[in-house]
Amino acid sequence: MSRARNGWVLPVSLLVALLLGLVPMPDVLQPLRPYWLALVLAYWVLEAPDKVGLGVAFLLGLLADLAFGGLLGEQALRLVVLTFILDRFRARLRFFPMSQQALAIGGLLFNDRVVAMAVHLVLGEVQLPWAFWAAPLVGMVLWAPLHLVLDTLRLQRRG
Known part of the structure; x- marks a missing residue:
């Protein structure tokens, strides 16, 4: 049984x-903001590696660096590192149970924070607050619902 693929889901989700x-958030909640771009990109790297890779x-x-007004290339580096690791272990991660997949994504999001901290450290910028390290936990919790929503949209039959 072949399922219809909805090509619009990839660009719209990104x-x-x-x-x-x-989206603006109160200063208290700002460090807890999940890295939505990394979560959605991780989904597409796992589910459609022929469409999303290191170049994307x-x-x-x-584009995110320009939109967020940060250091040009920082998020590009972070997303490329995340994509490289995901692509390397894609064959295993795709078939993990959702709970183990969420733990793996949490580890990758934690690794992303380490890369961001290293970039800030090298540039001599102000160190980020301790709450900055809680965002990977939020992303890990959001992985299963995000995966379910994107799977539903991607595999939905047309008509």
């Missing part, structure tokens, strides 16, 4: 993830 990163991650990261 755009929505980018826009979710721009780099371009998406540059």
Whole structure:
């Protein structure tokens, strides 16, 4: 049984993830903001590696750097590292149970925070608050519902 693929879901989901990163939040909750772009990109790297790879991650990261007004190339580097690791272990991760997949994604999001901290450290910028390290936990909790929503949209039959 072949399922119809909805080609619009990929670009729209990445755009929505980018826009979710721009939504203002109170200063208290800002460090807990999940890295939506990384979560959605991780889904697509696992489920459609022929459409999303290192090049897309780099371009998406540059676009995010421009949109968020940060250091040009920081998010591009972070997303490329995440995509590389996911692509390397894709064959195993795809078939993990959802709970183990969420733990793996949490580890990758934690690794993303380490890369971000290293970039800030090298540049001599102000160190990020301790709550900054809680965002990977939020992303890990959101992985299963996000995966379910994107799977439903991607595999939905037309008509």
